[in-house]
Amino acid sequence: MAAFAIISPVWNQLFCDIVFKQLHVIPRIPLRITLARAEVLITMYRNQSVQAVTVSHRVIVSTSHPPSSSHSTPVFTMKLLAPTSSAPLRRAFSRLSAAAVIFGVAAGLCLMPGAVSSLHAQSPGAPAAPSPIPREDTKWSHAGWGGGGYYYAAAFHPTRQGTIYLGGDVAGMYKSVDGGKSFKLINNGIADYGVFTIAVDPSSPDTVYAATENGLCKSTNAGEEWTILPQTGRKELRITGEKGKSIRCVAVDPTDSNTVYAGSPGGKLFKSTDGGLTWKVSYEKDTGGEVSKLGRVQFGKVNGAYFGGFWSPVAYPEGVASGDTIGFGFRFQGDGTTIKDAFLMLRTTSGETYRSKNLRDIFLNTAEHDVILRADDFVIDPEYVKKSPDKAKTAPATPEWGNVNRFDFAVSGPLPDQSAVGRFGEFFFAATRASDGRTGTAEQPVTVPVLNAGSGKPLATYGNIRTGEAAAGPVFTVSVSPKNTSHIAAATGDTGVIISTDKGATWTATKTPARASCVAWDPASPTTLYAAFFSDGVMRSEDMGKTWTTLSSALPPKLAIKDIAINPVNPRELIIIGTIGWNGQLFRSEDAGATWTPHSTLTADKVGDPTLPAEGKDGKTPLSSPTNVVFNPQNPLQVYVSANWRPALSEDGGKTWSEAVAGADISCITDVRFHKGKVYVTAMDEGTLMSEDNGKSWKQLWPEKFIDALSGHNWRVAVVDDGGAAPRIVSTVSPWHHASHPNKVVVSEDGGKTYNPTLAGLPAYVPKPNTMWGQGYGRALAVDPSNPKVLYMGIDGDPTPGNADEKGGGIFRSDNGGYSWTQLASQPSSRRMFYGLAVDPTDSKRIFWGACGENGGVHRTEDGGATWKRVFTSDTWIWNLEVTSDGTIYAAGKELFRSTDHGATWKQVSRFNNGMAVVGLAVNPNDPKTIWVSCSVWNGNAKGGVFKTTDGGANWVEITGDIPIVRPLVLRYNAEAGELWAAGVGLWRVKQ
Numbered sequence: 001m002a003a004f005a006i007i008s009p010v011w012n013q014l015f016c017d018i019v020f021k022q023l024h025v026i027p028r029i030p031l032r033i034t035l036a037r038a039e040v041l042i043t044m045y046r047n048q049s050v051q052a053v054t055v056s057h058r059v060i061v062s063t064s065h066p067p068s069s070s071h072s073t074p075v076f077t078m079k080l081l082a083p084t085s086s087a088p089l090r091r092a093f094s095r096l097s098a099a100a101v102i103f104g105v106a107a108g109l110c111l112m113p114g115a116v117s118s119l120h121a122q123s124p125g126a127p128a129a130p131s132p133i134p135r136e137d138t139k140w141s142h143a144g145w146g147g148g149g150y151y152y153a154a155a156f157h158p159t160r161q162g163t164i165y166l167g168g169d170v171a172g173m174y175k176s177v178d179g180g181k182s183f184k185l186i187n188n189g190i191a192d193y194g195v196f197t198i199a200v201d202p203s204s205p206d207t208v209y210a211a212t213e214n215g216l217c218k219s220t221n222a223g224e225e226w227t228i229l230p231q232t233g234r235k236e237l238r239i240t241g242e243k244g245k246s247i248r249c250v251a252v253d254p255t256d257s258n259t260v261y262a263g264s265p266g267g268k269l270f271k272s273t274d275g276g277l278t279w280k281v282s283y284e285k286d287t288g289g290e291v292s293k294l295g296r297v298q299f300g301k302v303n304g305a306y307f308g309g310f311w312s313p314v315a316y317p318e319g320v321a322s323g324d325t326i327g328f329g330f331r332f333q334g335d336g337t338t339i340k341d342a343f344l345m346l347r348t349t350s351g352e353t354y355r356s357k358n359l360r361d362i363f364l365n366t367a368e369h370d371v372i373l374r375a376d377d378f379v380i381d382p383e384y385v386k387k388s389p390d391k392a393k394t395a396p397a398t399p400e401w402g403n404v405n406r407f408d409f410a411v412s413g414p415l416p417d418q419s420a421v422g423r424f425g426e427f428f429f430a431a432t433r434a435s436d437g438r439t440g441t442a443e444q445p446v447t448v449p450v451l452n453a454g455s456g457k458p459l460a461t462y463g464n465i466r467t468g469e470a471a472a473g474p475v476f477t478v479s480v481s482p483k484n485t486s487h488i489a490a491a492t493g494d495t496g497v498i499i500s501t502d503k504g505a506t507w508t509a510t511k512t513p514a515r516a517s518c519v520a521w522d523p524a525s526p527t528t529l530y531a532a533f534f535s536d537g538v539m540r541s542e543d544m545g546k547t548w549t550t551l552s553s554a555l556p557p558k559l560a561i562k563d564i565a566i567n568p569v570n571p572r573e574l575i576i577i578g579t580i581g582w583n584g585q586l587f588r589s590e591d592a593g594a595t596w597t598p599h600s601t602l603t604a605d606k607v608g609d610p611t612l613p614a615e616g617k618d619g620k621t622p623l624s625s626p627t628n629v630v631f632n633p634q635n636p637l638q639v640y641v642s643a644n645w646r647p648a649l650s651e652d653g654g655k656t657w658s659e660a661v662a663g664a665d666i667s668c669i670t671d672v673r674f675h676k677g678k679v680y681v682t683a684m685d686e687g688t689l690m691s692e693d694n695g696k697s698w699k700q701l702w703p704e705k706f707i708d709a710l711s712g713h714n715w716r717v718a719v720v721d722d723g724g725a726a727p728r729i730v731s732t733v734s735p736w737h738h739a740s741h742p743n744k745v746v747v748s749e750d751g752g753k754t755y756n757p758t759l760a761g762l763p764a765y766v767p768k769p770n771t772m773w774g775q776g777y778g779r780a781l782a783v784d785p786s787n788p789k790v791l792y793m794g795i796d797g798d799p800t801p802g803n804a805d806e807k808g809g810g811i812f813r814s815d816n817g818g819y820s821w822t823q824l825a826s827q828p829s830s831r832r833m834f835y836g837l838a839v840d841p842t843d844s845k846r847i848f849w850g851a852c853g854e855n856g857g858v859h860r861t862e863d864g865g866a867t868w869k870r871v872f873t874s875d876t877w878i879w880n881l882e883v884t885s886d887g888t889i890y891a892a893g894k895e896l897f898r899s900t901d902h903g904a905t906w907k908q909v910s911r912f913n914n915g916m917a918v919v920g921l922a923v924n925p926n927d928p929k930t931i932w933v934s935c936s937v938w939n940g941n942a943k944g945g946v947f948k949t950t951d952g953g954a955n956w957v958e959i960t961g962d963i964p965i966v967r968p969l970v971l972r973y974n975a976e977a978g979e980l981w982a983a984g985v986g987l988w989r990v991k992q
Helices: 009-023 087-106 360-364 382-387 389-394
Strands: 004-006 032-036 039-045 050-055 058-063 074-081 118-122 151-156 164-168 172-176 195-200 208-212 215-219 250-252 260-263 269-272 280-283 295-299 307-313 325-333 341-348 353-356 369-374 378-380 404-412 420-431 446-452 460-463 465-467 475-480 488-492 497-500 518-521 529-532 538-541 560-566 574-580 583-589 601-603 620-622 626-631 639-643 648-650 669-675 678-683 687-691 699-702 712-720 728-735 744-748 756-758 780-783 791-795 810-814 837-839 847-851 857-861 869-872 880-883 889-892 896-899 917-923 931-936 944-949 970-974 979-984 986-991
Touching: 151 208, 151 639, 164 195, 164 639, 172 195, 195 250, 208 250, 250 475, 260 475, 260 488, 280 497, 295 307, 307 465, 325 341, 325 404, 341 360, 353 382, 360 420, 378 382, 382 389, 404 420, 460 465, 475 518, 488 518, 488 529, 518 560, 529 560, 529 574, 560 626, 574 626, 574 639, 583 626, 669 970, 669 979, 669 986, 678 712, 678 728, 687 712, 699 744, 712 780, 728 780, 780 837, 791 837, 837 880, 847 880, 847 889, 869 896, 880 917, 889 917, 917 979, 931 970, 931 979
Parallel strands: 032 118, 151 195, 151 626, 669 712, 917 970
Antiparallel strands: 004 058, 032 039, 039 074, 050 058, 151 164, 164 172, 195 208, 208 215, 250 260, 260 269, 269 280, 295 420, 295 465, 307 404, 307 460, 325 369, 325 420, 341 353, 341 404, 353 378, 420 446, 475 488, 488 497, 518 529, 529 538, 560 574, 574 583, 601 620, 626 639, 639 648, 669 678, 678 687, 687 699, 712 728, 728 744, 744 756, 780 791, 791 810, 837 847, 847 857, 857 869, 880 889, 889 896, 917 931, 931 944, 970 979, 979 986
């Protein structure tokens, strides 16, 4: 992708002269331009296309290839000094620059792939940038498997038989050229690894669009290379694909490749008439009407908490006698929902806390009204009684109004799954007399405001809550009628189906349910379309949306329909997909939706996807959470469905299905270990697996099917010889259902044939305070090199304040091979950890712990954990640790650091200066000067790299090469095979 520079109007004109006025006649010239005062460097590369646009005073040059390989060799370089004062001289310079470019072309220069096209601004006197790290053209081999994750998007190539595109939530784009028998990743230039919509241009079949979480990407060579389109990023126009907000959000006019429509998760629909280079808003919801004077508060469906609320300090109003006050209240409007519990809490200057009666019923009233609570509507808060039993005994039974100095409004219940919206206005004391002379009665008091929640000022909140007006609903799907391309339809999250008859110039909302998931035009009729509305069913309109017929009366009532596919040859044949919970549902109709038959099972591919081999019966397994369904336009008997865990292909029009995901690696690998020719890995969601042929095939050790107490994230694995016939395998596991099944360890003594889960001595709860990802996970495991029965396990998380039984995570020790554990009596001053735990091979009592955030850095014990010392503080975010056979320790943070005296002193051994985190770390045990590290960002962006040094860090080379996921989090060196393995999303290996 391009680099960007913001420049002055003068320089903008100069660059426009060079880039725009000349590139229209020489459209395949990329430029490398560096601004240093008035200096311009123009570099041309062989065989690389370029697109250029200008936005205000920003010039954007975007190439069709990302900055990559070392063979991006410039063949023509010219340096020109631009006059900075005289306009005529500037124009002359512009013409001279253009002439130089033309001269290069006339000299017969053709352009080369992989070149970097960029604009850089440098201030006078700025230090020179460090020399770029040289790159090797490293070729990686895939060593993983397909399946086991969430695939959100699918599409067929319109003319090339056997080509299927697939998009995943964490791995980017895949392509199959053999009809789904195998897939490969195609991420060269992709902006982000979360892909939630794929659209293919019908009239330019090799042009593909991928809506990623960081912008809309375009390929003109069937996905082999990608370019992010200008201004589509999440912080720009937000023309993105996002989880839960995009289904088929991009559509190309089938008769005009330049016309593209894109729905945004932010509620707008954009149109481009130049193939995505520029965009205009085609639709956004007109909120209209009078804006409410009450502040909106949404309780629920914001995060995973089961409670939420807001609070404010209050001051008792001057001039109002406490004897005249009869209560406390607020202006309120509900949304008609039924919630579990709602309470108003009052706190006094002396510390007492009072809880109101349950106010859940006020949400049922959708009219504005005053809620007034009198003294006998309150009791002493039971939690206050627990924490301060002695004070509670002498506290007044009801609030003394003159002492109230804070209120809380709190809601509890299944808020991760349910939500309620309340609108709040003034909070007030209710009195019979106010200081301004107003009077009332005990039955009809006057109100004395102390806070206006509708004033627009932010409220102090906690838990599962969001304040402010609701954002516009996403535009989930956009569809262009193939019979009349002036007809566009879109499925929105708050206005149902909207239709345009003039290519998006104007839009009309139709009378449908408000939340529409998808819409599709009948390929044979310009006025007939089908639409689905999640759990509100599926409908058909034959008159451009004026009237609708419900087609879902025979479908399961709780079915949430996500996508519709129409046979392009026989439009009476439909397929819909949806979910009931996690259970996937697929229905087929041969009579335009009058009747439906279910086809929701598939034949599992236990070779291409080795996970959960014991699920189902006779090789059959249920479909899980499908996301897209698409007919092959060349052969409508072929239908493909993307889904959670097992995408599938049908060869008979959707009647029978077979898993088709081999090679589409989406596994989140968390560890890799080698033992006597075998490879062992752990993976989030999928479990622990083993390969006996160096990654060509895999066998799942556990769990072989869903087990409530075991299925979930496997983090680390240790494989050790301890005198048995087979090695001992130990994995750390965090089950999905952690509330009832906390972190545990799985041990096998027979190579994985049988296994024993245990949590003996481990916390019977999941730590929450001071954790990396909201809860404590067992992400660290280390074996004592001198005693294979001794293991150390790390779980992040501090003790729970106020709960003596919840002693938090930290470091745990096992003396019997992992069957039982003891929490070390002393812990490092921070237990917030990622992978950082290591035992010194030269002294088993010396253990290192890498911590993140406050009190982060490297912590060391030299007495087996009795005492700890923080020995490295220069970087407080330490992601990984490695100790070599001679006791040298490496710490991975913003850079790589080394200590050769057990942590007493440290030296920085890398100078990447790339703003990323060093996470993966491996040292060659036969040559300790050879070190590999990987760099990563912590979002979905396709940024990262793998680096190698053979001289202990004096010099580095980048070996990212062609690895499709450029930011592995795990590196392991197999000294026996001479291979470096890289894992994170996917699994890859290379000879080293």
